[in-house]
Amino acid sequence: MTILEKIKELKEKTKKRNFTQRYDLIINLKDIDLKKSKNKINEIFILPKGIGKQASITLFSDTTNEIKECKIIKGSEIEELGKDKKKLKGLIKETEFFFAEPKLMPIVGKHLGKFLAPRGLMPNPLVGDIEKTIKESRNGIKIVVDKRPIIHTIVGSENMDDKDIGENIQQLLNFLKKRLPGGKNNIKDIYLKLTMSHPVKIEVK
Numbered sequence: 001m002t003i004l005e006k007i008k009e010l011k012e013k014t015k016k017r018n019f020t021q022r023y024d025l026i027i028n029l030k031d032i033d034l035k036k037s038k039n040k041i042n043e044i045f046i047l048p049k050g051i052g053k054q055a056s057i058t059l060f061s062d063t064t065n066e067i068k069e070c071k072i073i074k075g076s077e078i079e080e081l082g083k084d085k086k087k088l089k090g091l092i093k094e095t096e097f098f099f100a101e102p103k104l105m106p107i108v109g110k111h112l113g114k115f116l117a118p119r120g121l122m123p124n125p126l127v128g129d130i131e132k133t134i135k136e137s138r139n140g141i142k143i144v145v146d147k148r149p150i151i152h153t154i155v156g157s158e159n160m161d162d163k164d165i166g167e168n169i170q171q172l173l174n175f176l177k178k179r180l181p182g183g184k185n186n187i188k189d190i191y192l193k194l195t196m197s198h199p200v201k202i203e204v205k
Helices: 003-013 074-085 083-096 103-117 130-137 162-179
Strands: 022-029 041-046 057-062 071-073 097-100 141-146 148-155 185-193 201-203
Touching: 003 162, 003 185, 003 201, 022 162, 041 130, 041 162, 057 103, 057 141, 071 074, 074 083, 074 103, 083 103, 097 103, 097 130, 130 185, 141 148, 148 162, 162 185
Parallel strands: 057 071, 057 097
Antiparallel strands: 022 148, 022 185, 041 141, 185 201
């Protein structure tokens, strides 16, 4: 069955809820040595059709004053933020992606690293066209392969068109086939589910 057919099958089997469910993709990997840093992944992947809502972003920057798509924190505020656990907890809760100017990365690591790193939220260094990157990343998802050979990520919400969900899934799989050291041979199996549903299996092609 095609990805689109699997999406329709999943919808038919899933009971309607009084909230908008999200589509989760679970990808189990095989034959990949995660002791080697080159095999690990920690990247933002831009979904062509987004996920139904835009991601919230926080940027650590001393040169950018205002970007409407994100919250900006100055370098001079980082140390104090690390001491204010309540404020930091709120920021982490409301932020999906952190970015930082390269020169501020050591300061972020020193004062916030122990809070962000365990959650996989250490900022990506940001160079080039900052505003463009921030804008594009609002349609992004975080792809992490670190300690366990599994990827679990959102690929859309049930109020989106089936074809858009299918395109998101296909483009993500295309990316992984190029990014993984063994390509599609590193993909053991793939499952798609809605928030409150049982998963359906998608064939690896």
